[in-house]
Amino acid sequence: MTRRVAVVGGGLAGITAALRCADAGCQVIVFEARQWLGGLTHSFHRGALRVDNGQHVFLRCCTSYLSLLRRLGVADRVELQPRLAIPVRAPGAQRPVWLRRTALPAPLHLAASLLRYQPLSILERVRFALAAAALRRVDPRSPATDEQSFGGWLRRHGQSDHAIAALWELVGVATLNSRADQASLSLAATVFQEGLLTDAAAADIGWSRVALRELHGDPALACLGAAGAEVRTGVTVRGLEPRGGGLTAGSAGGGLIAGSAGGGWQVISDGARTTVDRVILAVPPAAAEQLLPPCCLPLSPGWSQRLGGVPIVNLHVVLDRPVLDEPFVAGVDTPVQWVFDRTVQSGLEGGQYLAVSLSAADDLVDTPTAALRARFLPELAALLPAMREARVRDFFVTRERQATFRPAPGTAALRPPAVTAARGLFLAGAWTATGWPATMEGAVRSGAAAATALLQASPTDVPAVAV
Numbered sequence: 183m184t185r186r187v188a189v190v191g192g193g194l195a196g197i198t199a200a201l202r203c204a205d206a207g208c209q210v211i212v213f214e215a216r217q218w219l220g221g222l223t224h225s226f227h228r229g230a231l232r233v234d235n236g237q238h239v240f241l242r243c244c245t246s247y248l249s250l251l252r253r254l255g256v257a258d259r260v261e262l263q264p265r266l267a268i269p270v271r272a273p274g275a276q277r278p279v280w281l282r283r284t285a286l287p288a289p290l291h292l293a294a295s296l297l298r299y300q301p302l303s304i305l306e307r308v309r310f311a312l313a314a315a316a317l318r319r320v321d322p323r324s325p326a327t328d329e330q331s332f333g334g335w336l337r338r339h340g341q342s343d344h345a346i347a348a349l350w351e352l353v354g355v356a357t358l359n360s361r362a363d364q365a366s367l368s369l370a371a372t373v374f375q376e377g378l379l380t381d382a383a384a385a386d387i388g389w390s391r392v393a394l395r396e397l398h399g400d401p402a403l404a405c406l407g408a409a410g411a412e413v414r415t416g417v418t419v420r421g422l423e424p425r426g427g428g429l430t431a432g433s434a435g436g437g438l439i440a441g442s443a444g445g446g447w448q449v450i451s452d453g454a455r456t457t458v459d460r461v462i463l464a465v466p467p468a469a470a471e472q473l474l475p476p477c478c479l480p481l482s483p484g485w486s487q488r489l490g491g492v493p494i495v496n497l498h499v500v501l502d503r504p505v506l507d508e509p510f511v512a513g514v515d516t517p518v519q520w521v522f523d524r525t526v527q528s529g530l531e532g533g534q535y536l537a538v539s540l541s542a543a544d545d546l547v548d549t550p551t552a553a554l555r556a557r558f559l560p561e562l563a564a565l566l567p568a569m570r571e572a573r574v575r576d577f578f579v580t581r582e583r584q585a586t587f588r589p590a591p592g593t594a595a596l597r598p599p600a601v602t603a604a605r606g607l608f609l610a611g612a613w614t615a616t617g618w619p620a621t622m623e624g625a626v627r628s629g630a631a632a633a634t635a636l637l638q639a640s641p642t643d644v645p646a647v648a649v
């Protein structure tokens with residue numbers, strides 16, 4: 183039986199879910215409110231410059247994301263380090279210190295770098311190693327772990343404020359989009375265990391060699407078309423209604439069941455109703471809470487607001503000459519977190535285009551551009567001495583207010599799985615219960631999980647029947 187499936191939301195989660203369902207023979211319709219696919223990973227033009235809404239990187243351990251790139255036929259458009267190497271710069275230092283892995287198995291692969299990591303004292307380096315060994319033993323799936331803050335756990339394991347800022351947060355802020363004190367220990371343990379403490383190659387860093395839209399959105403549109411899916415961009419879904427009657431909620435088999443007598447769902451967009459057998463809702467949390475029929479999730483109203491959002495700000499700096507030799511650099515003892523060379527991706531000819539990525543940017547997201555420029559250009563010049571000679575040709579800012587959900591302690595209880603209590607209605611999105619922080623990998627995993635649940639659900643689940 184060919185099932186008619188609506189996928190609402192064309193970010194990485196929706197793209198993955200839609201492709202999986204189309205590849206399995208479903209008749210898929212993707213509804214995306216914006217004019218393009220790709221969601222939080224998108225690009226725009228500023229004159230001749232191709233600009234991303236924010237720098238994105240991935241790690242070698244992001245296997246689901248890498249398999250999506252292969253499915254989209256764009257795996258050759260990313261760069262993946264053969265071996266982890268992070269240059270770390272402090273203000274005024276002539277040279278970066280390097281965090282590199284060796285050929286040794288994890289966790290010894292980082293030992294040589296850590297022993298030489300000058301931003302920490304020798305005692306701090308030893309204590310770091312002991313805490314890292316203890317972090318390997320933390321169970322990220324335990325609710326008790328999720329209730330704890332990462333910062334609190336680090337302090338209980340001998341980490342000074344300085345060590346937290348100079349090493350743990352160097353990786354943690356960018357991957358969690360949170361300072362250690364505000365982050366769930368579960369999510370932090372997942373990031374460090376998956377990335378740094380288990381498999382030596384896992385944290386090799388990857389990035390796109392093209393603008394994000396050329397990596398995700400446009401290839402996805404082409405692939406979905408080739409797989410027989412229909413993509414409706416510029417269409418905002420306003421409601422989801424079970425077909426053939428009012429929604430009821432009851433309790434059966436230990437869970438709430440919502441459904442209708444007629445079977446399937448109606449997807450309501452401006453002026454149109456589309457009838458489908460099943461729906462994957464792959465929108466951000468606030469939109470999901472608005473669209474989900476009552477009683478679909480065991481969460482009390484307002485859950486999406488409690489899950490919250492954290493901004494990421496990118497400062498875009500176009501210079502008349504190259505000032506950074508490496509593809510990226512991380513900052514220590516400076517408000518500059520990570521700086522990326524965007525020259526190739528942007529199509530800039532002559533000069534250099536840098537993006538300064540600022541995560542956990544609650545205190546910066548409303549700062550005017552002029553103030554950000556006045557504060558950050560001197561900080562950048564202190565990190566990159568060649569910048570003192572350079573002329574800034576352009577400076578602009580992108581602000582993503584809801585870049586990720588807030589990965590605070592206790593968040594796990596607010597992240598629902600793919601299967602809802604409404605038959606035929608599934609959830610996807612980086613914010614759902616993937617165990618990962620809000621990342622591209624999490625988004626792709628969630629989309630794959632929703633498609634798998636949909637495809638495995640017994641055909642007798644359609645039509646949905648009120649119990």
Ligand SMILES: Cc1cc2nc3c(=O)[nH]c(=O)nc-3n(C[C@H](O)[C@H](O)[C@H](O)COP(=O)(O)OP(=O)(O)OC[C@H]3O[C@@H](n4cnc5c(N)ncnc54)[C@H](O)[C@@H]3O)c2cc1C
Pocket residue numbers: 190191192193194195196213214215216220221222223235236237238239240417418419420464465466469494495582584585586610611612613620621622623624625
């Ligand atoms: C600046 C920035 C930097 C980041 N850096 C990284 C990084 O380095 N590495 C990493 O792994 N991750 C990073 N992330 C996170 C990553 O981009 C996201 O986790 C991921 O893209 C989320 O995908 P998604 O499909 O779950 O959600 P989204 O991308 O939010 O997709 C949801 C889609 O639903 C659509 N939609 C909403 N409501 C409706 C409606 N009613 N009807 C129809 N469509 C609707 C939206 O328009 C959107 O396209 C970053 C995010 C940002 C913003």
